[in-house]
Amino acid sequence: MNVDRLVTMANDIGAFFDAEPDKVEAAKSIASHLRRFWDPRMRRQIIAHNVEGGTGLKDIVRSAIALLPAVADTRDQIPNK
């Protein structure tokens, strides 16, 4: 998926939870939101983007993504492609 779009979506989520003064809690909340509502392929892509430097991601979002467990690469494999 378009990584720029994912970065925008992740930052939008981060902007809501960033109102929490406790930034550790804020990062946990962002990570929880991503874990509960993002399809695995989206999580896998944003994790990879974060590992590669996370261009465009807010700091609090980068911290949150770092909390996400790795996502197995199984569901979006296309047979015979």
Add this chain to the structure above:
Amino acid sequence: MATPMACAGSASGAALIGGELGIAFRGIQYTHVASGRQRVCDTAKERFKLDSTRPADFRHAHAFAGIDRTPALLRARAVIRADAPSHDPRNSPEATADITGVDADLVRRAARLYAKAGNGAIYYGLGVTEHSQGSTMVIGIANLAMATGNLGREGVGVIPLRGQNNVQGACDMGSFPHELSGYRHVSDASTRASFETAWGVKLDAEPGLRLPNMFEAALDGTFMGVYIQGEDPAQSDPNTQHIAAALTAMCCVVVQDLFLNETAHYAHVFLPGSSFLEKNGTFTNAERRVSPVRKVMEPRAGLEDWEVTMRLSNALGYPMHYRHPSEIMDEIARLTPTFAAFSYEKLDRLGSIQWPCTDNAPEGTPTMHVGKFVRGKGKFLLTEYVPTTERSTRRYPLLLTTGRMLAHYNVGAQTRRTANVTWAAADRLEIHPDDAEMRGIKEGDWVGVASRSGEIVLPADVTDRVRPGVVYTTFHFPETGANVVTTENSDWATNCPEYKVTAVEVIKVNDPSAWQKRHRELIEQQLQFLRGQAVQK
């Protein structure tokens, strides 16, 4: 800036602070006092743990803490954190007026009207949700209702006015890509296990894609097919050209609808739909009221919607054996705790039922949150203001908002085929006289509306119904293509498109837009296909 005021409730002996809301409740005789705030805070702390340091929320929490006229009902209902500051100038009506354009005094009067209503209910529509911060606004509304004690009894509450007749029912039944019926997350192993046992299949514990993400994934080749029932994203979803590209990229698009809608132009398979007069089932409205829908005529296409779906499933190798929608409802009751005591027999006998309908509430639950919330204590959430990134610019100086008119229903698939077109036969662009004059636009002129997504052309309606700087149109007519200009911006939590804010420029023109010309060609091509005529290149 107004000084927060304190109020001591004499009827119940409890105190409340209404802050700038001036909270009062039916049944409480109260007097405003200039002091006593800390005493009230301490009292509140005994009952609540504030989960918010947002000053506005803390004020609301104080107000809620004072609701003591029915202590058994409302005491100890919310979570309050003790370290919350009591006031922040950023949240004063004067400060927010600079952003909202709403006069501070008007905000105070509205707040007092709501707080002093005795029973206050908030009904909101898509003007709240179709923003990048729509969810935040809904959370703020919930905070306010909780803070003022307007939840958990008859005549109060927060009620979304849905955009369609069965949005609530679809949500209840797990149409979200992350939930099973009854709002249970797919990661819940016990819930999944109950469905796996009933259906004989393994279910994924991961959330799926939302509609906008499906289209994104289609464009990168990881989302290959879709089955669309009674929905027309090619007309209703934002950035039409993006949607068309995504639908074109898919290997298999199946559309089931009453009419050959815009999305059907991209379908590999079209299946007939049935109207509400031609099928059995239920619709659920925003007060959780499930109402029966009973067939009054045989489906003109031969099958009810559920029968079409069942035949498709059987053809694909997963057999379904339902003989009537009542059997599907029986399955819902077996698998969904909040519908455990539900049945068609009961529904027909009672006329309608508000869920939860359980052994403890066999005839349904007219009022939710009585005594306590589903999660236990209410939770105040922070609602920081985050402006949309879609801003007017020198290139796009106006803000477009889209909506509906009374004569037509959403994409107009049904209403455009009726005499309703007598009242409205086209989408029109409402533009303020000042903005029109500046651009040399007169009533009825054809105008081009351009955004960073695309351009459309439609007739102008010069009117002071819209404010200077704002233009408005509907999306009922496909030839207009209103969503050609709307953008991919969406709500942070739900991805509901931000239909209410698109930066545009409007100019007087003579010709249809390039998209509209291509759309006409597409429609003509499709009609030729339907007539069995060869298409001339």
